[in-house]
Amino acid sequence: MSQTHTTFRAAEARRRWIGGAVAILVTGVVFVLPFLFALLQASKTQADASTLSFSWPTEWQLWSNLVAVIQVRDYQLLLAFFNSTVITVASVTGLVVFASMVGYILQRRQSRWNGLINFLVLAGLMIPPAVVPTIWLLQQLELFKTLHGMVLIEIAYNLSFSILLYRAFVATIPRELDEAARMDGAKPWQTFFRVIFPLLKPVTVTNIVVQSIAIFNDFVNPLYYLPGKDNVTVQLTLYNFQSQFETQYNLLFSNVLLVTIPPLIVFVFFNRQIVAGMTAGAVKG
Amino acid sequence: MEEEKTDMKTTFRRTGLALVALSAAAPAWAQDPVELTFLVDNGPPSVAQAEALAAAYTELNPHVTFDIELRVGSIDGDNLVKTRLATEEMADIFLYNSGSLFQALAPTRTIVELTDQPFLDVVSDSFEAVVTADGGVYGVPIGPGFAGGIMYNRAIYDELGLEVPLTWDDFMANNAAIDEAGYVPIAQTYGDTWSAQLLVLGDYFNVEADSPGFAERYTNNEAKFATDPAALRSFERLEEAYEAGYFNEDFGAATYDDGIRMIATGEAAHYPILSLAIDPIAEQYPDAVPDIGFFAQPGDDPDKNGLTIWLPNALYVPQASENIDEAVDFLAFVASQAGCQAQIDAGQVSGPYLIEGCQLPEDVPQATRDLVPYFNDSDLNLPALEFLSPVKGPALPQLTVEVGSGIRSAAEAAAIYDEDVKKAAQQLGLPNW
Structure with a gap:
């Protein structure tokens, strides 16, 4: 009897071990291999990298490639990092503040405007924005070719999605909390910022992660709405090394590495908060 | 704080005076510093050609400097060029394809016509044909033919x-x-x-x-x-x-x-x-x-x-440019032997140039030499x-x-x-x- 029990537990342990190994293997193939590939290409000479083979570099020049990428076009990459960071941080902040407020009101207060507002939110998701009229508008507001204009564009384009996330989540917060706050004498804005907003932390974290990746990686919008040499963003710098007739893969991949690493570091450091935020929400619901 | 404000005011006043002085000296406008914006695609040859031309021109005309901006190529690049022309945000000079893509820019409405400019005399006829719309010529060649x-x-x-x-x-x-x-x-x-x-x-x-x-x-x-x-x-x-x-x-x-x-x-x-x-x-x-x-x-x-x-790409000047005279003068330089030489000196020898009298040096690659006859x-x-x-x-x-x-x-x-x-x-x- 006890022997069968032991074999059963041993089988269970083995199954878990195999499951874990498979998971690690899949993670390795999906995440680590591409990274290694980029790292290897970034270490090669141009002729060596042009074959794009998964092979050991004949000559290691990772450092000189990285330096070349940073120095290219008068240290453009550093400027691009500054611009991208400003745009991402400012837009995500704006998105979180505005979308949470809209989502809260839309869910809590029923009025005859709700239908129209919901329609507009959905329209924001479904109707692709037209580029030229948007630029005309920006020109009239004197926001074209400015970082704050770009921030407003990113907020406007991504607001709908964030509102939907918030609205769905607010529905899970009991109305009694609002009422209790009201009984204790909280003004409406205090109810929101001191009672509700902290409870929205899980969905706020989701929003920050999803939107900052989307905005940091955005290529098309900065291309059209933020022209000019001084307004370059990191995704646009990749095109310094890539064109139809000639691509410098070693420098391209060095640039990819440099562009990928900062968000990677941020997520490694804030991993605990991100996971904590998500699971906290799961328990509270 | 108060002091700062006064400082600001004086600066404004000084700038104002400077502006008045500038407009008074109007006849000498050609020597006032001008910065021309210059949009090129990100292909290494285009960048090298544009940089060589800009540097050579600035050497001859020290009051003109260039701000070279790179754009992506392919379909995104086409859309970008059309968007910027439509919104009048185009750089003072821009590089774009000749031939059928050029026709798609609605050149008669967006680009400065060059038909009567004397500098076109040395540009080869076969090139002029591909930057012609409604009988008008709109661009000069940049880079070698291929x-x-x-x-x-x-x-x-x-x-x-x-x-x-x-x-x-x-x-x-x-x-x-x-x-x-x-x-x-x-x-x-x-x-x-x-x-x-x-x-x-x-x-x-x-x-x-x-x-x-x-x-x-x-x-x-x-x-x-x-x-x-x-x-x-x-x-x-x-x-x-x-x-x-x-x-x-x-x-x-x-x-x-x-x-x-x-x-x-x-x-x-x-x-x-x-x-x-x-x-x-x-x-x-x-x-x-x-x-x-x-x-x-x-x-x-x-x-x-x-x-x-x-035929090579061309340089164009948009009608919305604020520096049309300077930009067209730059195109005159590009279409001259000196402009051609500046590109050759920058190592752009993948083919012959379409400017009359522009000779490639002897030491060009064999593949280029094969094209010349x-x-x-x-x-x-x-x-x-x-x-x-x-x-x-x-x-x-x-x-x-x-x-x-x-x-x-x-x-x-x-x-x-x-x-x-x-x-x-x-x-x-x-x-x-």
Whole structure:
């Protein structure tokens, strides 16, 4: 009897071990291999990298490639990092503040405007924005070719999605909390910022992660709405090394590495908060 | 705080005074510092040409400086250029394709016309033709001209004692000998679909030789690829090369970069490609440059051997520019011998220039030297069909991949392509379609 029990537990342990190994293997193939590939290409000479083979570099020049990428076009990459960071941080902040407020009101207060507002939110998701009229508008507001204009564009384009996330989540917060706050004498804005907003932390974290990746990686919008040499963003710098007739893969991949690493570091450091935020929400619901 | 404010006020007042002073000195405007914005695509040759020209011009005119901005190429680049022209946010000078893409910019409404400018006298007529809209000329050439034809490895030719073929049959005979010797006769790289079109597009000189006036009849919907025997030959040649089994084994997946490698390292003897492929070869395989040559795609008649050429990009000045006079003066410099020399000095020697009297130095790569005789004699070269007719269908890369892979016959592909261009021609609103 006890022997069968032991074999059963041993089988269970083995199954878990195999499951874990498979998971690690899949993670390795999906995440680590591409990274290694980029790292290897970034270490090669141009002729060596042009074959794009998964092979050991004949000559290691990772450092000189990285330096070349940073120095290219008068240290453009550093400027691009500054611009991208400003745009991402400012837009995500704006998105979180505005979308949470809209989502809260839309869910809590029923009025005859709700239908129209919901329609507009959905329209924001479904109707692709037209580029030229948007630029005309920006020109009239004197926001074209400015970082704050770009921030407003990113907020406007991504607001709908964030509102939907918030609205769905607010529905899970009991109305009694609002009422209790009201009984204790909280003004409406205090109810929101001191009672509700902290409870929205899980969905706020989701929003920050999803939107900052989307905005940091955005290529098309900065291309059209933020022209000019001084307004370059990191995704646009990749095109310094890539064109139809000639691509410098070693420098391209060095640039990819440099562009990928900062968000990677941020997520490694804030991993605990991100996971904590998500699971906290799961328990509270 | 209070002090700061006063400071600010004085600065404003001073700037105001400076402005008044400036407008008073109006006749001397030409010497006031001007910064011209300059938008170029991100291809290394374009950047090198633009930087060389800007630096040379600033040396002659110290009051003019340049702010060079790079843009992406391909379809995003096209959209960007159109968007910026439509919103009047275009740089003072911009680089863009000549030919049919130029026509799509609505040049008469957006670009400064240069027709009566004296500096156009030295620009070759064949180039002026491709930057002309409604009888007006709108651009000057930047960079060397190039060609579509066969890039070949001279080391293999020497080793096997072969000669540059003047007819398609000679070419196929060479291929047989090369195959025998264990080299890849023809490199094909369908991983980059655009490169598959070269055997068809580079054949246009031969089409016109056998069927004079094809471009015009084609534009008027009177001639078709499927029914004109000379034009159909272009597709058939691609088919023959495939059926003879002369391609590299991985032709379906290989990329343009692989093609460069194969021809430079002597894996393959021929690579039908644009002549500007010599630039990446010089960059990645500098030792191989003397071994690389270039010849026109041969036709059926050795007496009618000539090159299908591509005309370079052009520089344009948008009507919305605030510095039109300075920008046009810069274009005058670009179209002069000095401008041409500045580009040559920057190592831009992948082909001959389209400025009269502009000579390439002696030490240019062999592949470039091979182009010069064709360019010097107007009977020996002809612009590609896309420069002579606005009709070009979007499906040609896919169709040539199909023919080159044996998926579709030449006749069938030509017929489908005729249907494909019909839509494009109707969109352009051409008569007779």
